[in-house]
Amino acid sequence: MSYKKNIIKAGYLLSYDYSYIITSIKQIYEEVDKIVISYDANGKTWAGNEVFIPESFFSEIKNLDKQNKIVFYKDSFFIPGMQPMELETRQRNMMAEKMGSGGWHIHIDGDEYAYDFKKLAQFLRRHSYLLKNPEKKSFNFQVNFVTLFKHNNEGYFVITPFEEKCMLITNYPKYEYARLTNKGKTLPLDFYLIHQSWARDVQEIIEKINNWGHKNDFDTSTFLNLWNDLNANNYKNFKDFHPLDKTQWKEISFFPAKSIDEFISSFAKKYPQKDLQLDLSSTKKFKLWFKSLF
Structure with a gap:
């Protein structure tokens, strides 16, 4: 069946913070079938x-791409008169078309780890039967953000508890607002996604807030x-200080780490990813699996 080809596809939007994508x-x-960088x-x-x-960035990506999984996609994504969030949503939809129909579409930002x-890949492959007829049976998965708010020489200030949700995966990539599709069933996955977010140097933060989708x-x-x-x-x-929804960011904790690689490593040891479960009844899962056979 064609829907079993390229089961896991990841898409990145490349811009001012390109260096984080590496x-x-x-x-x-190692676990994805295809990566598109737009x-x-x-x-x-x-x-x-x-x-x-810089051209050195593209060379670094090519050196990393030992299995020829990565495709670069450039297009005119800026249109005068349109709002940044409108343009982000437009680019995501254009990139989704470039990624191709079928499979799980994962739109992951460059500063998300x-x-x-x-x-997560094993879970998605195990439930690839959900990819059949996405127009009629669309599924989306959201995960838990681990948002890094700031850093100093000793470590990272991190939003806790890890309750902020991020829409990450869909089998029907028709985006309405950033990564939100507003169609189908959205299910939670108890998976941590580290988001470097605000943990940058001050000049990078200024560049971020002047150019990202939430600019206005x-x-x-x-x-x-x-x-x-x-x-x-x-x-x-x-306490309770998220700029769009105060309750999403309840408080801040401090995690010692000299670099982002050290943070990822130590955080993974303290908070290992769990075996993921599909939040559907056994009967529902069987029916969906059975229908996918025909």
């Missing part, structure tokens, strides 16, 4: 600002001041 790809490379052909961000991606991805969704200047004020002495005072 770490992200290394976490998933970027603007005219060197523009969604805000219309210039972005330069799916450690021990093998457990909240007062970024005020939030930047809040971020800048956080330090080792006051981080425990930060």
Whole structure:
């Protein structure tokens, strides 16, 4: 059956924070069937600002791609007059078409690290029968964000508990708002996705808030001041402070680590990924499996 080809496909949106993607790809490379990296052909961000991606980056990706799984896709993703989030959603849909129909579509941002991805891949392959007729039976999976808010020389300030959700996987990639599809059944997976997010140098943060999809969704200047004020002495005072939904970020904990690679390694030891379960009844799973045979 054609829907069994390229079961696991990952897509990245490449822009100003291109350097993070290397770490992200290394976490998933061995277990995915295909990776598409999309970027603007005219060197523009969604805000219309210039972005330069050095040729050395593309060479590094090619050296990493020992199994020829990675495809670069460039197109005109910036359109004057459109809002950044509209452009992000548009690019995701265009990239989904480039990734091809069928299979599980995983849209993962460059600063997101799916450690021990093998457990997620095994789950998706085990339930590949859900890929049959996605137009009629669409399924989406959301995972748990581990959001890194800031770092210093000693380690990372991390949002806890890990309750913020991230829509990551779908069998019907028709995006309505960023990674949200607004169609089909959305199920939770108890899988941790490390999000480097705000744990960057101040100049990178400024570049981020001036160019990302949420550029016009909240007062970024005020939030930047809040971020800048956080330090080792006051981080425990930060409560319910997510800029869009306060309750998503309840508090902050500190995790010692000298680098992001060290953080991923130590975090994985403290919070190993669990064996994943499909949140459907046995009867429902059997019916879906049986129907996929015909």
